[in-house]
Amino acid sequence: MELSLGEFALRAQERLDPAVWDFIEGGAGEERTLAANTAAFDRVLLRPSVLTGAGSPQTATRILGRTWDAPLAVAPVAYHTLADPLGEQATVRGTAAAAKVPVVISTFAGRTFEDIAAEATTPLWLQVYCMRDHSVTRGLIERAENAGFEALVLTVDAPRLGRRLRDLRNDFRLPPGMVPANLAGDGFAAPAAHSRAEFDPDLDWSVLDWLRSVSTLPILIKGVLTGPDAVRGAEAGADGIVVSNHGGRQLDGVPATLDVLPEVAAAIGGRLPVLLDGGVRRGRDVLAALALGADAVLIGRPVLHGLAADGAEGVTGVFSVLLEELTDAMSLAGLKTVADIGPDLVRPAPHTPRPDTVTAAAHGHTETGGGAALRIADLHPSVADPVMDTMNFLNEVTLRYPEAVSFAPGRPYAGFFETDQVMGHLRRYMDHLTEQGRSQAQVRDALFQYGPSAGLIRELIAHSLRVDEDIDVPPESIVVTVGCQEAMFLTLRALMSGPDDVLLVSSPCYVGITGAARLLDVRLTAVEEGENGLSCDALEAAVTAERARGRRPRAVYLVPDHSNPSGVTMPLEARLALMDLAERLDILVLEDSPYRHVSPGTQVASLKSLDRTRRVIHLGSYAKTVFPGARIGFAVADQPVLAPDGSTTLLADQLAKIKSMVTVNTSPLSQAVVAGALLECDGRVSELNTLTAAHYGEAMRFTLECLAREFPAERRSRLQVSWNEPSGGFFLTLQVPFRADNAALARSAQDFGVIWTPMAYFYPQGGGGHTIRLSTSYLTHTDIEKGIARLAEFIEFESADAVR
Numbered sequence: 186m187e188l189s190l191g192e193f194a195l196r197a198q199e200r201l202d203p204a205v206w207d208f209i210e211g212g213a214g215e216e217r218t219l220a221a222n223t224a225a226f227d228r229v230l231l232r233p234s235v236l237t238g239a240g241s242p243q244t245a246t247r248i249l250g251r252t253w254d255a256p257l258a259v260a261p262v263a264y265h266t267l268a269d270p271l272g273e274q275a276t277v278r279g280t281a282a283a284a285k286v287p288v289v290i291s292t293f294a295g296r297t298f299e300d301i302a303a304e305a306t307t308p309l310w311l312q313v314y315c316m317r318d319h320s321v322t323r324g325l326i327e328r329a330e331n332a333g334f335e336a337l338v339l340t341v342d343a344p345r346l347g348r349r350l351r352d353l354r355n356d357f358r359l360p361p362g363m364v365p366a367n368l369a370g371d372g373f374a375a376p377a378a379h380s381r382a383e384f385d386p387d388l389d390w391s392v393l394d395w396l397r398s399v400s401t402l403p404i405l406i407k408g409v410l411t412g413p414d415a416v417r418g419a420e421a422g423a424d425g426i427v428v429s430n431h432g433g434r435q436l437d438g439v440p441a442t443l444d445v446l447p448e449v450a451a452a453i454g455g456r457l458p459v460l461l462d463g464g465v466r467r468g469r470d471v472l473a474a475l476a477l478g479a480d481a482v483l484i485g486r487p488v489l490h491g492l493a494a495d496g497a498e499g500v501t502g503v504f505s506v507l508l509e510e511l512t513d514a515m516s517l518a519g520l521k522t523v524a525d526i527g528p529d530l531v532r533p534a535p536h537t538p539r540p541d542t543v544t545a546a547a548h549g550h551t552e553t554g555g556g557a558a559l560r561i562a563d564l565h566p567s568v569a570d571p572v573m574d575t576m577n578f579l580n581e582v583t584l585r586y587p588e589a590v591s592f593a594p595g596r597p598y599a600g601f602f603e604t605d606q607v608m609g610h611l612r613r614y615m616d617h618l619t620e621q622g623r624s625q626a627q628v629r630d631a632l633f634q635y636g637p638s639a640g641l642i643r644e645l646i647a648h649s650l651r652v653d654e655d656i657d658v659p660p661e662s663i664v665v666t667v668g669c670q671e672a673m674f675l676t677l678r679a680l681m682s683g684p685d686d687v688l689l690v691s692s693p694c695y696v697g698i699t700g701a702a703r704l705l706d707v708r709l710t711a712v713e714e715g716e717n718g719l720s721c722d723a724l725e726a727a728v729t730a731e732r733a734r735g736r737r738p739r740a741v742y743l744v745p746d747h748s749n750p751s752g753v754t755m756p757l758e759a760r761l762a763l764m765d766l767a768e769r770l771d772i773l774v775l776e777d778s779p780y781r782h783v784s785p786g787t788q789v790a791s792l793k794s795l796d797r798t799r800r801v802i803h804l805g806s807y808a809k810t811v812f813p814g815a816r817i818g819f820a821v822a823d824q825p826v827l828a829p830d831g832s833t834t835l836l837a838d839q840l841a842k843i844k845s846m847v848t849v850n851t852s853p854l855s856q857a858v859v860a861g862a863l864l865e866c867d868g869r870v871s872e873l874n875t876l877t878a879a880h881y882g883e884a885m886r887f888t889l890e891c892l893a894r895e896f897p898a899e900r901r902s903r904l905q906v907s908w909n910e911p912s913g914g915f916f917l918t919l920q921v922p923f924r925a926d927n928a929a930l931a932r933s934a935q936d937f938g939v940i941w942t943p944m945a946y947f948y949p950q951g952g953g954g955h956t957i958r959l960s961t962s963y964l965t966h967t968d969i970e971k972g973i974a975r976l977a978e979f980i981e982f983e984s985a986d987a988v989r
């Protein structure tokens with residue numbers, strides 16, 4: 186009886202034809218990567234904890250909404266029929282007898298999906314190679330879906346098969362009669378040549394959109410080896426990442442999967458499951474991979490070894506050994522559950538230099554290599570997220586070119602700010618407290634002391650919402666926050682309770698919410714915005730697709746009025762339809778609307794004022810209506826929250842609880858100043874802002890006039906330039922024929938003296954590459970005129986190549 190996977194391999198080698206053995210065992214090139222995969226596991230030393238009371242370890246884990254008996258799965262491997270005539274049918278039977286874990290079936294399976302499914306009592310996933318003829322791939326997916334397969338695994342490391350020298354030397358051909366049971370055609374006997382003829386070598390990230398359009402199954406991408414690619418995958422909508430180098434069979438010289446796992450896991454930051462394959466041969470290897478950031482591992486060659494050694498029973502044997510070893514290792518390392526496996530369990534072997542130390546030394550920066558030097562990979566992945574860097578880039582460009590006219594920042598116009606106003610507002614609020622019968626000591630405490638987490642000025646805000654917005658909520662449903670940003674942060678923290686929870690956002694989307702989601706490891710799904718703002722059809726489709734993937738869409742975030750960044754306003758009918766839909770889909774609506782009262786004309790009713798069933802959490806801000814330096818925002822969260830003992834609180838109470846651990850309370854001084862402003866206008870913020878709204882309306886009108894002047898009809902159509910005409914707010918968007926990216930922005934700032942924002946920053950899952958955002962709010966007419974003239978020159982220059 187075999188006691189280790191190595192023994193199964195020996196048995197298999199005895200039984201298999203040498204050329205078939207080479208086909209299975211071999212790697213590409215000099216097989217360096219193949220060797221590196223197992224060597225990386227050999228280097229890991231485990232650090233057990235003693236006396237943990239761990240008892241009998243539990244290997245079960247939960248991934249993609251399903252419980253697996255162990256963090257193991259069968260990797261997609263072509264032609265199991267090479268090892269046993271029953272092929273994949275024997276594999277699924279043998280695997281299920283040991284553990285309920287997924288089996289990934291290769292595009293090149295030797296048995297039909299239907300026959301395999303008939304045998305399976307464990308989840309089946311389909312590995313997808315995307316063929317030049319996409320209809321072939323679509324047909325495979327449809328058949329697999331009909332047979333009950335539960336996920337797709339898109340292999341992304343194989344535009345063609347790698348140079349496998351053993352197969353070239355053996356002139357390897359599949360045995361006569363061996364064909365992929367689910368594909369029609371011929372030429373399969375020579376796998377490498379076939380892959381060159383049939384695999385689509387031109388795939389890019391848009392293939393994920395295509396897959397989404399043909400299937401609602403979760404999609405994992407297999408073959409990712411870097412953090413940035415993992416992030417791209419997540420942004421492109423993948424549901425999971427498989428760190429893989431195809432068992433060393435593709436590009437020889439890429440690193441061992443275990444060595445790149447920490448980088449990928451850090452980049453993903455828990456947003457998606459990360460699986461790994463390559464070289465896992467022992468239970469302790471599973472522990473090492475999980476400790477370094479994997480959620481589960483896939484087993485490739487050993488499954489074929491088991492199959493060749495003893496058919497289905499051999500596969501059962503392989504998984505039984507792995508499970509036995511895993512349980513044994515967990516027990517001896519003091520681990521009770523899979524969740525207890527963390528980075529403390531591993532450390533690199535002493536002779537292994539850490540890659541970043543090598544780089545630092547090469548650059549002569551060794552002095553930072555001491556105890557206090559931190560690796561970015563050890564920090565929360567959000568700090569390395571491109572979303573966070575985009576704003577830095579913009580600030581940097583603005584600082585570097587102070588002479589440039591900047592249409593980038595969405596700042597209020599400074600001409601309305603008077604320093605004395607701050608004193609006046611403060612005095613007014615203090616007088617108000619006194620009028621209300623507070624003693625001098627109480628007034629002093631109110632301003633100088635810590636205050637209630639939920640805020641001091643909730644009554645005044647509630648009054649203002651009632652008289653100005655027709656929003657009738659009790660003061661207790663309000664939490665005063667440090668800017669609207671904190672209101673978003675608290676709301677997401679409270680609502681998003683598990684990895685399957687999803688926040689839907691209108692796309693393009695304000696970066697404050699995407700950034701907060703990133704900090705909190707919240708999963709985002711973008712819902713395309715149309716001419717009338719968020720589309721109900723797109724929202725319903727997104728919610729349905731997420732639910733089909735086993736996820737829980739919790740809320741949708743949007744800016745319904747004069748949106749940042751697009752400038753679009755949702756008409757009343759669209760708002761009513763959204764409220765009905767939110768009710769039907771049972772999701773919450775996060776309404777963020779900072780520009781309503783600083784826009785000219787009558788505003789459409791806010792979503793919160795239309796809310797009859799407490800579906801809307803309103804995220805408020807006084808940054809534009811009073812001044813941003815006060816940093817005062819608020820959340821209206823009047824949703825009831827039920828406790829197990831039957832008692833009820835408001836969501837606002839829970840937000841206040843969280844706030845007490847984030848900022849304790851919002852500055853009472855700042856609250857007092859804003860309260861003074863509210864008192865001055867008896868809560869009618871719209872009246873307080875009559876002049877401001879007229880000013881911003883005029884700035885927008887003048888910008889549109891300058892654009893129309895610079896781009897008369899002929900020039901507009903020649904350059905393929907167009908823009909929208911928002912009725913208010915701070916932003917408008919402009920379509921241009923060239924890629925409006927950071928490089929274009931840098932050229933625009935340096936050579937033409939005009940700065941704008943690439944709209945691509947605002948598309949959480951890609952898009953907006955040919956659109957720029959212009960902010961009209963804080964510039965004078967002279968600057969606007971100068972800036973738009975410069976912009977026109979820049980667009981003309983850039984378009985010269987793009988339009989030809």
Ligand SMILES: Cc1cc2nc3c(=O)[nH]c(=O)nc-3n(C[C@H](O)[C@H](O)[C@H](O)COP(=O)(O)O)c2cc1C
Pocket residue numbers: 208209210222260261262263291292293312340407429430431432433434462463464465483484485486487
């Ligand atoms: C004989 C063989 C066939 C394979 N066929 C496929 C395949 O059809 N599709 C795929 O994505 N990966 C394929 N792989 C790669 C495996 O899915 C997996 O990445 C690799 O085997 C894991 O490494 P391990 O064998 O060291 O466990 C194959 C690997 C082998 C050894």
